[in-house]
Each structure stands twice: as structure tokens, then as C-alpha cells.
Amino acid sequence: MGPMEKQASNTIATVCTRDCYDTCGLVAGVDDNGRLVKVQGDVNHPVTAGLTCPRAAGDHLRVYRNRVEQPVLSFGGSRQPVSREKALDVFADRLQQVLARHGPEAVLLLDYSGNCGLLAGTFYKRLWNELGVTRTDHALCNRSGKIGIGLHYGRIYGLQPEDLASRRLVVFWGFNAAVSAPHIWIKALEGRRQNGTGIVVIDPIETGMAQAADLWIRPRPGGDVALALAVMRLLVENGRADSDFVSRRTTGFRQLQNSLMDHSLDDACKVCGVAPESVEALAGLYGSLLPSATMIGIGMQKNDYGADQARAVSLIPALLGMERGFFYTNSDGWDMDLGGLAQKESSFRTVSQPDLGRVLGQGGIRLVFITGTNPVATLPGAGSIREALCGGGIFTVVHDTHWTLTARCADLVLPALTYLEKEDLVIPWSHPYVRLNPRVIRPVTAGLTEVELMAGLAGRLGRSSSWMTEDPWQVLARLVEPGLADGTWQDLLAGKLLRLRSRDRDSYQTPSGKLELAPARARRLGWEPVPLPRVPEAGGRFRWLTSATARYTHSQFQEVYGAIADRVTINPGDAAALKIDPAGLVVLSNRRGRFVARVAISDKVPPGVLWSARPLQDCEGNLQNQLAPTAPQALGGGSRFNSTWVELEPYQTSG
Ligand SMILES: Nc1nc2c(c(=O)[nH]1)N[C@H]1C(S)=C(S)[C@@H](COP(=O)(O)OP(=O)(O)OC[C@H]3O[C@@H](n4cnc5c(=O)[nH]c(N)nc54)[C@H](O)[C@@H]3O)O[C@H]1N2
Ligand SMILES: Nc1nc2c(c(=O)[nH]1)N[C@H]1C(S)=C(S)[C@@H](COP(=O)(O)OP(=O)(O)OC[C@H]3O[C@@H](n4cnc5c(=O)[nH]c(N)nc54)[C@H](O)[C@@H]3O)O[C@H]1N2
Ligand SMILES: [Mo]
Numbered sequence: 118m119g120p121m122e123k124q125a126s127n128t129i130a131t132v133c134t135r136d137c138y139d140t141c142g143l144v145a146g147v148d149d150n151g152r153l154v155k156v157q158g159d160v161n162h163p164v165t166a167g168l169t170c171p172r173a174a175g176d177h178l179r180v181y182r183n184r185v186e187q188p189v190l191s192f193g194g195s196r197q198p199v200s201r202e203k204a205l206d207v208f209a210d211r212l213q214q215v216l217a218r219h220g221p222e223a224v225l226l227l228d229y230s231g232n233c234g235l236l237a238g239t240f241y242k243r244l245w246n247e248l249g250v251t252r253t254d255h256a257l258c259n260r261s262g263k264i265g266i267g268l269h270y271g272r273i274y275g276l277q278p279e280d281l282a283s284r285r286l287v288v289f290w291g292f293n294a295a296v297s298a299p300h301i302w303i304k305a306l307e308g309r310r311q312n313g314t315g316i317v318v319i320d321p322i323e324t325g326m327a328q329a330a331d332l333w334i335r336p337r338p339g340g341d342v343a344l345a346l347a348v349m350r351l352l353v354e355n356g357r358a359d360s361d362f363v364s365r366r367t368t369g370f371r372q373l374q375n376s377l378m379d380h381s382l383d384d385a386c387k388v389c390g391v392a393p394e395s396v397e398a399l400a401g402l403y404g405s406l407l408p409s410a411t412m413i414g415i416g417m418q419k420n421d422y423g424a425d426q427a428r429a430v431s432l433i434p435a436l437l438g439m440e441r442g443f444f445y446t447n448s449d450g451w452d453m454d455l456g457g458l459a460q461k462e463s464s465f466r467t468v469s470q471p472d473l474g475r476v477l478g479q480g481g482i483r484l485v486f487i488t489g490t491n492p493v494a495t496l497p498g499a500g501s502i503r504e505a506l507c508g509g510g511i512f513t514v515v516h517d518t519h520w521t522l523t524a525r526c527a528d529l530v531l532p533a534l535t536y537l538e539k540e541d542l543v544i545p546w547s548h549p550y551v552r553l554n555p556r557v558i559r560p561v562t563a564g565l566t567e568v569e570l571m572a573g574l575a576g577r578l579g580r581s582s583s584w585m586t587e588d589p590w591q592v593l594a595r596l597v598e599p600g601l602a603d604g605t606w607q608d609l610l611a612g613k614l615l616r617l618r619s620r621d622r623d624s625y626q627t628p629s630g631k632l633e634l635a636p637a638r639a640r641r642l643g644w645e646p647v648p649l650p651r652v653p654e655a656g657g658r659f660r661w662l663t664s665a666t667a668r669y670t671h672s673q674f675q676e677v678y679g680a681i682a683d684r685v686t687i688n689p690g691d692a693a694a695l696k697i698d699p700a701g702l703v704v705l706s707n708r709r710g711r712f713v714a715r716v717a718i719s720d721k722v723p724p725g726v727l728w729s730a731r732p733l734q735d736c737e738g739n740l741q742n743q744l745a746p747t748a749p750q751a752l753g754g755g756s757r758f759n760s761t762w763v764e765l766e767p768y769q770t771s772g
Contacts, residue, residue, distance in 0.1 A: 274450025291417020
């Protein structure tokens, strides 16, 4: 049985399902005609505390704009609206044909985290698992950091937002939380106000957080391993390492110490581009302000050696005697097993998500089903992906709420429903609070939920095993209830806010059961037990960093806030050397492509570095992400967006 439909009422509590740290508790306002008129942060949610970001606050506009209203089928260059039944028939027929002629490997499920609900984001994969189709490794966002930190800690969960208020020091390391996780930033500011918590920001860009911090350290992008090792060396040399904790709770200290001593402070400073006094200041704060919180950003690890950056940083709190004194993501930190939602023992082919353009270019994939992602905008090699998907050789089906760049080149577009139009449950990845997502408004379009789409296809393909027809809410009840700390499944269905059981902070799922400072199993992955401080390798004149911005979730919300500003920030010295006209256009280019942009000249970016929002499309239709490197990181297979090297020159108008 599904949870009861809410009575029509003017305010309805729900939860944001976007892929974001904060998973806000929301209150939606609906008028007498059932129209969504306002979305606000829930005052009674312990982390959201009444404040939400411009995205949820713009949902009452976005839900009515740029929507895919009904299924659309393209052929011979024209687009036809079709009924849901007809669309499902066409999809099932195509799928059947490809499966029969080429096997499941020729079908790709290209899904991602547009909606993090368990139903919209996971349950529907039962069908694709049953069919055994090809899928991606989901390594785009944070996988490399997970693999890196996991070498030392086992699971990678750590601190929660509410821990910050009681910490004496909070270090945001390559983590622009004021924008990407505003409630985590607010918790740190509360700590500062109430207990004098010190705040450190480590970022090559002078962000708003850098300006607000007590100490801002500006490493060279990719220089963080050297910086973290230098900090650890100083902590050890100054007798600040917690030797009791280290001997009881960890393995590998000797080996770590030897590696630390291999690199002098001066050498480390040359690699990371930070002055020795700043490294000493950072180590001084770490050594004297205990307990601390080390908040490791995802942006920092989208780098050539991102996995090493994340894991090197994660070892600092270990030396200081803290059990998991860091935060990266708590997605594996709840005491329950959701594997049964969609997993089935079947073998299937996995392809690299960051390198998808190359994979599609190789041929072999005949049908791609895209859901909850806009790969033409967001994946590295975006232009190659656009070519492959729009080129005609592949039958492309897109299930999305909105008309995205990807939907525009699909053969079949199926309308999806937003999180405000369907029921679901989201498991957060920073804080432990869960609450049901009821249906806040009636569907605005002829959209199908992910579960309806799965069922419609399964029926047509004759897949009617109990695995395929099981009631999703019974599955959720069975899997989620054991993880609820302070209530029952019935309480959750009744709309209560509950807390998830957190895994023990002092348990390490490593071979030794301890925190492994120099894990031997790194060698099996062809890696060093202790990360090496590599000198970032230049591949062009400028390194182009890209960040999340406050009003957009990746490519979303342009229908509310307008196109994402295609403006690239450049250091004044670089701009002068290249005679850049501040009012003119510039061209960024590398062997993969070019991108035309406006400029902002500011010393918020260091020499040799460019910064912009993401993901962009320029006035010529070029995609920013065509310039991003596609070869995945060696450890963890992650993306390397922040290792994008380009040349830059003034735009020449031809003619
Ligand atoms: N508003 C908003 N919030 C979001 C999202 C969104 O799209 N919009 N997306 C969500 C998702 S999916 C993600 S993954 C997160 C991302 O959240 P964050 O990781 O906070 O975001 P980024 O902006 O990618 O990167 C953070 C910072 O890392 C810095 N950085 C880049 N390279 C390096 C380096 O080598 N060393 C160091 N020390 N710093 C470096 C950048 O300058 C940037 O300020 O945000 C989530 N929250
Ligand atoms: N240059 C650069 N590019 C980057 C990054 C970077 O650092 N630099 N970071 C990357 C990161 S961290 C990430 S996580 C990716 C994100 O990449 P994507 O996941 O592709 O990001 P979005 O543009 O948010 O696309 C999500 C899509 O899901 C749709 N959607 C929302 N709700 C639902 C629903 O309920 N059902 C269905 N079917 N669809 C829904 C939205 O309308 C949207 O089109 O981008 C990456 N791209
Ligand atoms: Mo992400």
C-alpha cells in the first residue's frame, strides 16, 4: 500500500530530492486551485531550520516552466506528440529488437542523480538489472575520493552537520559549502558565534568563504597532497600526534612517518605553492584546537590525482586522535542495507561515466535510456556525447521532467514528474533526518513516474516475476525500517520526521579492523600505501576550475534564473599580459575543442588559473565540458574537470 494521499491543505511538508549535501526539509504552499505557490525551508527541521536555497525557493516557478508535457517521438526530422501507451509500445519494441539482435550489452542505462529518491533514483533499476544491460560506473562525482578514503577507513562516513557546533576548529578543504552546502556552512558559523570555533578555508580561489575564514590557505590546484603531508609532518615533529590513539586504533604509522620525513617542508611548499609560514599556521591550529572537523570537498578531488588528495587530507584527523574526524559523504553511514532495492545477482558490463563519449564513439551501443541526468551538458567530452546521441546511430530515449539539451536530441522523450508531483523517500548524505515525500501537487504534465515506466515496459516485455511486480512501498518498509532510530515505518508514513541510525564512528571496515594509515591493499590497485605529493603537471597555459553556483543544480534552473553566466574569471596580471579587453570576448581552447566566453578580471583567481560556473554553452553552441579531460582518474575512475588545461586568447571576429 502506498502512503495515504494527503488531504488538500495549504501547506504540505516535504523534502528536497536534489543531489545535494543538505537534503532540505521543505514546506510547500499550495493554493485553493492546487497550484504550487511557494516553497520554503521547514522551520522545524533540525538542519534546514527554516532556510532553503534559491533552488527549492524557485521550484514553484520551475515546476510550471519548460516541462516535457507529453511523450514526443522523433522521426525523419519531425517531432510528434504521442500517447503514453504508444510511447511505451515504441520503447518496448525497440528494446526488444536490440536485445534480440545484439544482446543486453548493446543497451545502455545512463542514469544519474537528478532525483535522489529511492523510487525515482533506484527502485526502477530492477528492470534494467533483470535485463542485464550495460551501465556506467557512476564515477563522475565523488567516486575517486570514496575509493581513496575507503583504503584507510573502510566505509567513508564521518562527521555530521550537527557535530560542527561543538568543534573548536572547522577546516573546509576544497569545499565551497557556503554555496554547495549552505546549512553545513551555517552550522560552522553557529559554532563560531557560540563557541569561538575557528574556521579555515583551503581553496585556490578567493571564495566568499575564504574571505570570511580566520585563515585562508591558497594551494596550487592539485597541490593538496603535499600540503596535507607537510601539515602531518609538522604535527608529528611538534609532538602533536596522539601516540596513544595511533598505537591503539591505527596501523601503518611507521610507514606513514617515513613517507612524511621523505619530503622536507620546503619541498612540500614548492609543490603546493603555499608559504612555509602558512603551512605552520595551519598545523598550529590543527595541533591546538581539538576536536576539529576536516570537511573534504568533492570539487577538490575532480583532479588528476583526486583520490590521493581526498585520502591524504582525511589522515590529518587520524593523527590527531579522532575517530573519523572528517566529512566527505555519509551515504554509506546509515545502519541499514538498501542493496535489495534494485540489486540482483546478474553480471553486466560497466563502462566509464567520465569517458562515455569515447565508449559511445566505439559503436556497439544501439539504444541508450537516459534518466535523471543531462549528459550533453554535464559529462566530460560533452560535444562527443552530443554527436553520438544526436547522430542517428543510437536510439536515444530520455526520461526527464524538463526539456534539456539531451532531451532535445532524443528519438523518444518521456515526460517525468518532479519530486513535488509524486511520492518518494530520500536518504540524505550528510545529516540523518528522513521524512516522507508526499504528492504535493497533482501532476502538471502527462508524466510517468519511474516506477510506472518500469512497470509499463516490464509488462510489454513479458517480465512479470514477483521481483518485477513487488509493491515498492513494501520493499521500502522492509529495507528502511531497521535503519530508523526513533520511530517506526508507520510513523514515517504518517509524515513524522525521523532520524536514521548512524554507524559507529569507531569502527573501521578494513582488513585489520583498524584505521590503516598506510594500507597494504593500495598496492593491489597499483597504488602507493601513502599518497605521493606529485607536482601538478601543466597541460597548457591555464588551468580552468569550475564550481557549483547558488541558483543552479548543474544544468537545472536556467528556466527560472536565465542562462548560467558564460563568464570566465582571469587574474589581472594574466589579462594584462594577453591584452584582454575586459568588455570583449575570449576563446578558451585545447585539442578537444574551443569555448567562447566573456571575462571578469579579478585577483580572486591566482595567475595561471581560470574560474567559471558550470556547465556552460557558448554563443557558438560549443559545450564547456567538451574541453574537460575524459580519461578517468587512475584510482577510482573519477572525473578530472578541475584538471582542464586551456590556452586563452582574445576572440577574433572573422571578416
Ligand atoms: N547550489 C548548488 N549546490 C550543490 C550543487 C549544485 O549544482 N548547486 N551540486 C551538488 C553536487 S552533485 C556536488 S558534487 C557538490 C559539490 O560541492 P563542492 O565540492 O563544494 O563544489 P565545487 O564548487 O565543485 O568545489 C569546491 C571548491 O573546490 C575548489 N578546488 C578546486 N580544485 C581544488 C584543489 O585542487 N584543491 C583545493 N584545495 N580546492 C580545489 C574550488 O575552487 C571550489 O571552491 O555540491 C552539491 N551542492
Ligand atoms: N565542468 C564541470 N562539469 C561538471 C562538474 C564539474 O565540477 N565541472 N561536476 C559534475 C558533478 S559533481 C555532477 S554530480 C554532474 C551532474 O550531472 P547531471 O546529473 O547530468 O546534472 P543535472 O544537470 O542536474 O541533471 C539532472 C537531470 O535530472 C532531471 N530530473 C530531476 N528530477 C527528476 C525526476 O524525478 N525524474 C527524472 N527522470 N529526471 C529528473 C533534471 O531535470 C535534470 O535534467 O555534473 C558534473 N559536471
Ligand atoms: Mo556531484
